[in-house]
Amino acid sequence: MRRSFFVLLFFILTAAACNPPSNDADTVRVRLFADGQQITLSTTEPLTVAQLLARNNITLGALDRIDPADFTLVKDNMTVTIVRVRDDTECASQEVPYETQKINVQELKPDETRILQAGVAGEAKVCFRVLYEDNVEKSRTQSSYTLLKPAQPQLIAVGVDNKQLEPFEFSGTLVYLSNGQAYTIEGNTTKQGALNTGGNLDGKVFALSPDARQLLYTRKPDDQQGASGVCNEANELWVLLDLRDPNAQPVKIGKIFNVLTADWIPGQSFAFSYSTFSTRPDIPCYTALNDLILARVDGKTGDLVAAEPKVTGKPGGIYGAWGTNFAWSPDGSKLAWAQAEGIGVVDLTKGDYVKLMSFPAYTTTLTLGWLWKPSITWSADGNLIVAAVHGAALTAGDPADTSPVFDVAVVQAANQFQINPTFSQTGMWAAPRFSPLLRIGDTLTGYQAYLKARSPLNSSSSEYDLVIADRDGSNARVLFPGTGKEGIRPNNDRSDFAWGTDGRTLLIAVVYQGDLYIIDAGTGRAIRATLVGSATLPRWRW
Numbered sequence: 354m355r356r357s358f359f360v361l362l363f364f365i366l367t368a369a370a371c372n373p374p375s376n377d378a379d380t381v382r383v384r385l386f387a388d389g390q391q392i393t394l395s396t397t398e399p400l401t402v403a404q405l406l407a408r409n410n411i412t413l414g415a416l417d418r419i420d421p422a423d424f425t426l427v428k429d430n431m432t433v434t435i436v437r438v439r440d441d442t443e444c445a446s447q448e449v450p451y452e453t454q455k456i457n458v459q460e461l462k463p464d465e466t467r468i469l470q471a472g473v474a475g476e477a478k479v480c481f482r483v484l485y486e487d488n489v490e491k492s493r494t495q496s497s498y499t500l501l502k503p504a505q506p507q508l509i510a511v512g513v514d515n516k517q518l519e520p521f522e523f524s525g526t527l528v529y530l531s532n533g534q535a536y537t538i539e540g541n542t543t544k545q546g547a548l549n550t551g552g553n554l555d556g557k558v559f560a561l562s563p564d565a566r567q568l569l570y571t572r573k574p575d576d577q578q579g580a581s582g583v584c585n586e587a588n589e590l591w592v593l594l595d596l597r598d599p600n601a602q603p604v605k606i607g608k609i610f611n612v613l614t615a616d617w618i619p620g621q622s623f624a625f626s627y628s629t630f631s632t633r634p635d636i637p638c639y640t641a642l643n644d645l646i647l648a649r650v651d652g653k654t655g656d657l658v659a660a661e662p663k664v665t666g667k668p669g670g671i672y673g674a675w676g677t678n679f680a681w682s683p684d685g686s687k688l689a690w691a692q693a694e695g696i697g698v699v700d701l702t703k704g705d706y707v708k709l710m711s712f713p714a715y716t717t718t719l720t721l722g723w724l725w726k727p728s729i730t731w732s733a734d735g736n737l738i739v740a741a742v743h744g745a746a747l748t749a750g751d752p753a754d755t756s757p758v759f760d761v762a763v764v765q766a767a768n769q770f771q772i773n774p775t776f777s778q779t780g781m782w783a784a785p786r787f788s789p790l791l792r793i794g795d796t797l798t799g800y801q802a803y804l805k806a807r808s809p810l811n812s813s814s815s816e817y818d819l820v821i822a823d824r825d826g827s828n829a830r831v832l833f834p835g836t837g838k839e840g841i842r843p844n845n846d847r848s849d850f851a852w853g854t855d856g857r858t859l860l861i862a863v864v865y866q867g868d869l870y871i872i873d874a875g876t877g878r879a880i881r882a883t884l885v886g887s888a889t890l891p892r893w894r895w
Contacts, residue, residue, distance in 0.1 A: 449475030461512030472507030525895025604655030641676030780806025816840025
């Protein structure tokens with residue numbers, strides 16, 4: 354018996370040695386907090402946090418955060434936290450509030466108001482990048498904004514008191530454009546009123562006839578008034594046949610539409626020229642056709658009675674799509690043209706553009722969606738063409754097309770003799786003009802005038818001064834507004850100027866800070882002629 358007991362004990366101990374009992378001290382337990390729950394994971398092997406999660410089929414998203422880091426070796430009683438992170442895009446419709454704009458007008462009594470256009474809120478699609486942590490929003494960042502429908506501003510007309518203006522007499526008729534409405538000033542700054550043009554003028558064409566009786570202009574079609582969108586260039590050609598008749602009605606001229614330029618032909622009653630464009634949905638919103646049509650309307654009805662194409666559509670070089678500016682000589686016998694790369698005259702017999710002067714196009718502004726073109730005018734005798742032109746590069750070797758220099762040049766139309774430049778570094782908005790010739794006694798008086806940039810090498814946005822010089826270009830001096838005063842801003846205000854007279858001296862009507870000022874060319878005396886704050890495109894005939 355004793356021997357059997359020891360044998361049994363041997364076998365038991367041997368079995369115990371081969372199969373040791375489980376030991377809790379070798380097990381690592383980890384508390385995991387994830388997805389709103391707490392669970393316990395365990396392992397008896399040395400693992401990293403990442404390996405432990407993988408063993409238990411627990412995955413991490415690309416943005417999820419884990420604490421401690423996944424390469425950390427697990428330890429007993431460790432706490433591991435997973436924060437579930439997701440990045441969503443959420444879009445919603447958002448109302449675009451409308452603005453209220455006050456417009457000074459002459460049709461109302463002083464300080465009287467009238468709603469011209471009701472305000473209508475617009476609509477935009479706004480998208481946000483939203484960051485969530487464990488389904489709780491932590492941040493919201495706007496990622497895109499798409500304007501679906503622009504807001505329509507509320508327009509309130511406010512009557513101005515023209516009695517505040519200093520009475521000033523002059524010869525002839527002065528017209529201007531303000532907020533899509535044409536106005537006239539008849540011989541005195543106190544005699545002003547709106548013209549019956551139908552409103553919504555776009556300013557592409559605003560031409561007063563040589564006898565100051567007719568106004569040729571473009572306006573938006575009635576079915577497109579208030580239309581929204583980046584591009585809304587479509588227009589129609591209209592005429593007001595008698596500015597002196599308060600009952601005269603505006604007349605739409607035939608089916609002439611999408612007009613880029615138009616002007617009366619001097620010396621021919623009710624005759625005009627025009628050029629057209631085709632619309633496009635993106636900037637620059639049009640493609641010029643570079644055509645030229647001579648037309649005439651019936652003086653009583655405004656009906657189109659003749660339309661003769663003189664120049665069919667011309668490419669106009671690399672930058673022809675931006676169009677051609679035209680100017681008739683004072684006697685109506687010659688027509689000058691200007692494009693981004695040159696100026697010249699139109700051969701009305703052959704229907705060709707004859708180039709008199711070339712220069713590189715100014716390409717710097719193309720990325721902004723526009724291209725500069727020269728403005729051109731004639732001397733009083735019809736022999737000279739004057740224009741602002743793109744000048745040479747400041748340093749040899751610099752790209753010619755990005756030169757910041759703009760000069761005033763004069764070209765003799767008959768024999769193509771070029772006087773270049775007459776005035777240097779004037780700026781791109783110089784708009785030079787010869788004055789008419791005024792005979793006072795035995796003296797024949799005349800000038801040149803142009804706008805001169807105060808920062809000529811940054812002339813696109815520069816302030817300008819009105820400069821006057823003798824007919825030969827000598828004796829140039831600043832006329833208005835002068836030292837110590839804010840300059841003229843042609844780019845912002847569509848500033849322009851026009852020659853006129855009071856019968857004794859030559860005058861200039863110029864747009865300054867949204868109003869017309871009449872300047873005595875001899876003395877520099879300035880008279881404020883409007884109070885609207887939005888005047889543009891003065892035109893003066895006498």
